[in-house]
Amino acid sequence: MKETLNIGITCYPSLGGSGVVATELGKLLAERGHQVHFITHSMPFRLSGYHKNIFYHEVEVPDYHVFKYPPYDLSLAAKMAQVAQMQKLDVLHVHYAIPHAVCAYLAKGMVEQPLKVVTTLHGTDITILTHDESMADLVRLGINASDAVTAVSNDLIRETVERLHITRPIDLTYNFVDKRVYYPRDCSRYRTDFAPCGEKILMHVSNFRPVKRIQDVVDVFYRVNEEVPSRLVFIGEGPEMSRTMARVRELGLEERVLFLGKQDEVAELLSVADVMLLPSEKESFGLVALEAMACGVPTVGSTAGGIPEVVTHGETGYLSPVGDVASMADDCIRLLTDPTLYARMSENCIHRARTAFCNDLIMRQYEDIYYRILGRERRPAELERVCTAE
Structure with a gap:
């Protein structure tokens, strides 16, 4: 044989x-x-x-x-x-x-x-x-x-x-996710670059297509930043880039949003994030949520498609109906202001990524x-x- x-x-x-x-x-x-x-x-x-x-x-x-x-x-x-x-x-x-x-x-x-x-x-x-x-x-x-x-x-x-x-x-x-590549790392040098005053870091990774609802990402961040000093890091490029930049300028967030463009290797960068934002209206799986999960980063996103099969609501992140920016922002604030909750959810993320996926x-x-x-x-x-x- x-x-x-x-x-x-x-x-x-x-x-x-x-x-x-x-x-x-x-x-x-x-x-x-x-x-x-x-x-x-x-x-x-x-x-x-x-x-x-x-x-x-x-x-x-x-x-x-x-x-x-x-x-x-x-x-x-x-x-x-x-x-x-x-x-x-x-x-x-x-x-x-x-x-x-x-x-x-x-x-x-x-x-x-x-x-x-x-x-x-x-x-x-x-x-x-x-x-x-x-x-x-x-x-x-x-x-x-x-x-x-x-x-x-x-x-x-x-x-x-x-x-x-x-x-x-x-x-x-x-x-x-390959657990040899995606795992929590010490990225203090990046945090200093991205958040020089110790702000929390929200991240979004995608190809910037309309179904990713990038405007929702910016609007969620705007609400979070009003309550918790934060920075938003975008990774990727695509057709919604110009509109996204315009929305950032409209809300006066230019100094708090960083666009990194396309990055072939994101495993190390994911560990910089405190929360991954994924408010998509279509998502057959949500690979970026899994990659973030493996690095101990909870996802706040939508209930679209296969995302609920990856992110367990209340255990490895929070999910809301598509377009519910207010609820997503509230979930981010809850995570970022409760260290005990965050630590527990981060541990749940790592365990789920390394077993189920x-x-x-x-x-x-x-x-x-x-x-x-x-x-x-x-x-x-x-x-x-x-x-x-x-």
Whole structure:
């Protein structure tokens, strides 16, 4: 029996939760001895440097005058098939149904050897693309043609079933955090830079899309700062940046808000925060809340989507209805003015991140799915790894 696997992974390689999860999963699988082949149009930003058992295959798109638009999807499918045949892939794990699952479906039809496809749904492929019926048909095809489908929250599974009338089983595989990377750190040097007078620090990390409700972040901070001297740190960039800056100026907060822009590595910066703000109106999981939780930082946010599956209200943070800025501000003030409450909640955050969303646990779930669709059994020694809060 072949004990290790040859696994292809395709994801969006730029900034974004799905690319982060796909890349970190690939690195963990490679540590376990599996051969991992990333097939993307550019190097995933979390994959810099050398990693044993990891290989990168770049998708090149031909510049042919007949095409009005570069045929990336077809080029990706062809590259998937080429890598599958040359590297004898056992599994092709694609993140997002569009276009990756459909491309994997085409690739599977082009290769001679058996090739299993796992599709992981991360959110917008269901919550946004399926509003267009023609795209919904493609998403449905990608899902139904896969050998296994996973989703990052129960809420996303529910929405997938309701929107697309999917009857096949969908495995719940939460996003995860690597406890070797995300843990509480001494970041006193950053705190001095960000909050020179010892103010509390509120933080928001996102791609600044409208669904993140960045204006709510600023409005929550405005209310908190009136009661508790605070600073607001933004990490990320996106289409709402200009409006956010305008709102900051309108409220006279320029001296108390810091924009750090895109940061590839946020693990150390998260420990600077006292509270993570996540007031999104759509959030299939809320990876930043988990990453903050692993660093002992509670989240104050909304009840949107899968956030309540990550943040336990009253134990690892506080959640309010979308748009309820007043309640979110009150929750922040409660946390920042009660040291005993804060210490207890911070400890709860670390424990929950290291147990419910442990990297070893979730990676093992993915491995189980691979072995299941291949009709193979896991090695006995592989069953012994367990997650603890130590």
